[in-house]
Amino acid sequence: MSHSFTRRHFLGLTAGACSMAAAGALGGCTFGEPLLRIGAHPWPGYEMFYLAREKGWLDPESIRLVEMPSASDSIQALYAGSLEGAALTLDEVMMVAATGLDLKVVAVLDISLGADVLLAQSRYRSMAELKGKRIGVENSATGALMLEGALAAADLTVADIRPVYMTIDKHHHAFLQQEVDAVVTYEPVRTELLAAGARSLFDSSMIRGQIVDVLALRSDALADNRVAIQQLVTAHFRALQEMKKDPASASRIIAAQLGVSPDDVPEQYDKMEMPDPMANQSWLGGSHPQLDRTVLILQDIMRRNALLPATPISVSFADAQFLPRETV
Numbered sequence: 001m002s003h004s005f006t007r008r009h010f011l012g013l014t015a016g017a018c019s020m021a022a023a024g025a026l027g028g029c030t031f032g033e034p035l036l037r038i039g040a041h042p043w044p045g046y047e048m049f050y051l052a053r054e055k056g057w058l059d060p061e062s063i064r065l066v067e068m069p070s071a072s073d074s075i076q077a078l079y080a081g082s083l084e085g086a087a088l089t090l091d092e093v094m095m096v097a098a099t100g101l102d103l104k105v106v107a108v109l110d111i112s113l114g115a116d117v118l119l120a121q122s123r124y125r126s127m128a129e130l131k132g133k134r135i136g137v138e139n140s141a142t143g144a145l146m147l148e149g150a151l152a153a154a155d156l157t158v159a160d161i162r163p164v165y166m167t168i169d170k171h172h173h174a175f176l177q178q179e180v181d182a183v184v185t186y187e188p189v190r191t192e193l194l195a196a197g198a199r200s201l202f203d204s205s206m207i208r209g210q211i212v213d214v215l216a217l218r219s220d221a222l223a224d225n226r227v228a229i230q231q232l233v234t235a236h237f238r239a240l241q242e243m244k245k246d247p248a249s250a251s252r253i254i255a256a257q258l259g260v261s262p263d264d265v266p267e268q269y270d271k272m273e274m275p276d277p278m279a280n281q282s283w284l285g286g287s288h289p290q291l292d293r294t295v296l297i298l299q300d301i302m303r304r305n306a307l308l309p310a311t312p313i314s315v316s317f318a319d320a321q322f323l324p325r326e327t328v
Helices: 044-054 071-080 090-098 141-152 168-176 189-195 226-245 247-258 262-270 277-284 290-304
Strands: 036-040 063-067 085-089 103-112 116-120 134-137 162-165 182-186 199-203 212-218
Touching: 036 044, 036 071, 036 226, 044 063, 044 085, 044 103, 044 226, 044 247, 044 262, 063 226, 071 085, 071 090, 085 090, 090 103, 090 141, 090 212, 090 290, 103 226, 103 277, 116 141, 116 189, 134 141, 134 168, 141 182, 141 199, 141 290, 168 182, 168 189, 182 189, 189 262, 212 226, 212 290, 226 247, 247 262, 277 290
Parallel strands: 036 063, 036 085, 134 162, 134 182
Antiparallel strands: 085 212, 103 212, 116 182, 116 199
């Protein structure tokens, strides 16, 4: 798989810092810091940020959540300087870092345990039947990881199928229009296509612990946005607690954001692990963070799929300084 990102027009993005000249347009910055702009595309693991916003736990004058169509759009905005951070998969962080943009992971948001899936048209009952068929997949390490695992289970390789590379916002339409015979996708598209009759042939529970979603910040934004980043990370964990305390209310808010029924929301979270602050300390803290060990596993997979250069990754992405020190 070759490395490429979709370029899009970024509606609603505002360039520049929150200075005296820009304070009026951006609404000011309560913390006396530049505006912190965070991009995220629809995915249950990212929705705690929006739940926190709805609950009033994010200062709108200091933190702006920017809804993006796909991870590719968030990545392009990071390059352009239109975002200070984004919710991404760990492999996407690695791909960006390989191009020279320095990112730090300040929170692990979720680990997929079945929320990523390979769905086939209902006429196909096994992966073996997809030999020679068109499989839609994102041109990313997560897509490669899922596709590689699914094909290996049937003793197939990428050479045995016809990959059709497309971003997440194209999956639903392409599948329903039968432009592909199968698609490697994730929530909320997973739920939508299963309801339309798609058949699940492989999911991320079969490659446990390898698909990790994180909050990544440009390293050059950390010093200038410390208070806002701390508030954002703490609000994420507070929203996790709110989801446990009042799941019905939280599901209604999240469903509106994802465009699904509130009844579908709990099942989506059943298929992922959402690490709490203590688990995040294990992922990001100490001299040998779990995140670094996962990077080494992904590095080998990404090299096999030509998503990373041969040069080993020598930096640690883990940064635990913004994690809550107390229970939120």
